[in-house]
Amino acid sequence: MTTSPPTSPAHPTAEHTPPDGRPGQSxxxxxxxxxxGNTLEWYDWSVYAIFAPFFAAQFxxxxxxxxxxxxxxxxFAAGFLMRPIGGFFFGWLADRHGRRFALTTSMMTMAAGSLLIGIAPTHDVIGVWAGLVLLVARLIQGLAHGGEIAASYTYIAEIAPRAKRGLWSTSVYVSVxxxxxxxxxxxxxxxSTIGPDALRDWAWRVPFLIGGLLAVAGLYIRRTMHETEAFENERSTGEHATTGDLVRGLRRNKTxxxxxxxxxxxxxxxxxxxxVGIPGFAIANRGLDPTHGLWASVIANVFFMISLPLWGKLSDKVGRKPIFITYGVAMLVLTFPLMALVGDSAVVLTLVMMVALFFLGAFVGIMPAYFAELFPTDVRASGVGVPYSLMVAIFGGTAPYVLTWLNSHHMSWLFSAYMVGLVAVGLLTTLLTPETKGIDLR
Known part of the structure; x- marks a missing residue:
């Protein structure tokens, strides 16, 4: 195993363009x-939040x-508790056995959880055990999802040309x-076709079953992927990381x-x-028509996908920090007014989501590149997967629940304050973090 570099990112070195994939692979x-694989995993993961208003009464x-x-x-939040464990396990798997192996294994694990939800018996059939089955399935998905983050962020960052790493990293959240x-x-x-009543009765199962079956196609594609050059170079030393090595490596990179x-x-x-969560919130708590709410989500997220590469390309020119700062300042200013506008109008919801997602893209689009640039090869997947999955488990997975609970107590404004406070912490951290654009991951 190679020696880890200093905790702070290495200084940029002379530009060289590594192979964009291996021979015979475009x-x-x-x-x-x-x-x-990213698309399928996030489809499986997100379909729960999107369809929760329809199947909640079934369990x-x-x-x-x-x-x-x-x-x-x-x-939904409990599933996130498994993500740090998945980040550690699949991160270790990626650092020990390769990025491709971890990506393939995590995808199949996610598909198993999705299929279990699709065939799960309801409360009418097995009583309170129905909720337990749903919980087990969600925990399986959480384990897999933590692994997907660790492996996919690392894989994309390591295969990307150094000068275009920000742009390439946006492909992660485009596929997400x-x-x-x-x-x-x-x-x-x-x-739109069969109506909300059918979705509540039985059709909510269909998207979960589709996700599980589509994993077969994803498995074939991922099995044909080549390993990254950075990992192959690390493995060529003939040394292999043990669990103890991994923990020590993470400790060396604690900053x-x-x-x-x-x-x-x-x-x-x-x-x-x-x-993910705001359409369901508007449907359940603001009286928004379910069909209109789902279409609002589609339109806003398509816009989000289109905008992501713009931020990635810009970060390759001006650096990661200015883009992150843009996101932080925008969300500090816009969070309260955007949340106040969420109501029973699908048009307003679409526009509000588009504004929020545009500035969110400034962070998440280049996040895979930046996070990977902070770590050496031997602990890169684990270093990215463990802390990020932990924060998602604590703050991201609980967000829809906290918003819904506060709203039920007529304190939705407090959720906006909560979000602003956390964004401020992130902005301060950004200001104290060095620039990483252009460093050599190999």
Whole structure:
């Protein structure tokens, strides 16, 4: 195992362009292999939040629909508790056995959890055990999702040409958003054709079953991917990382881990609020028509996908920090007015989501590149996966629940304050973090 560099990122060295994939593998095929799996995993992960208002009453019987939804969102949050474990396990797997192996394994694990939800018996069939089955399935998905982050961020950053690493890293959240859009499209299409009542009765199962079956295609594509040059060079030393080596390596890079912790808390709340949870919140708490809400999510997220490469390309020119600062300042200024505008109008919701997601893209688009640039090869996947998954578990996974609970107590303004406070912490961390654009990952 190679010796880890200093905690702070290495200084940029002379430009060289590494191979864009291995012989016989094009840039497109390389990105496709990573992207398809990302799309499928995030489809499986996000479809739960999107369809929660429809299937909540199937698993939790209550005279109060809000109570049933809160129970379902609590399980949504519980799934995030497994993500730090998944980040550590699959991060170790990626640092020990390769990025490709970890990517393939995490995708199949996610598909298993999705299929379990799709066939899960309801409360009418097995009573309170239905909620337990749903919880187990969500925990399986959480484990897989923590692994996907660790491996995919690292894989894309390591295969990208150094001068275009910011641009290439946006492909992660382009594919992530494609999964959310796919889930929303299925929901909107089903709601438009068969109606919300059918979705509540039985059709909510369909998107989960589709996600599990599509994993077969994703498995084929990911199995044909080549390993990254950085990992192959690390493995060529003939030394292999043990669990103890991994823990010691993470300890040596504790400053980089602290930076990820500080920057991630706010952005995870912002992301899971605006990219995933806000349509369901508007449907359940603001009287928004379900079909219109799902279409609003589709339109806003498609816009989000289109805007991401712009931020990535700009970060390759001006650096990562100015782009991160732009996001932080924008969210400090806009959070309260944007949240106040969420109501029963799909048009307003679409516009509000587009504004929020545009500035969110300034952070998440280049986040995979920046986080990977903070760590040496031997602990890169674990260094990225563990702290980020921990922050997502604590802050991101609980965001829809906290928003819904505060709103039920007529304190939705407090959620906006909570989000602003966490964004401020991230902005301060950014100001104290060195620039990493152009460093050599190899």
């Amino acid at each position: 840039k497109f095929r390389t990105l496709l292999g990573a992207g398809v 939790f019987v209550s005279d109060n629909p809000t109570s049933a939804l809160l129970s379902t969102l609590a399980i 958003t494609a999964g959310i859009v796919l889930a929303s499209l299925i929901g909107a299409g089903a709601s 980089s881990i602290a930076r990820i912790l500080g920057m991630s808390a706010g952005v995870t709340v912002v992301y899971y609020t605006w990219a």
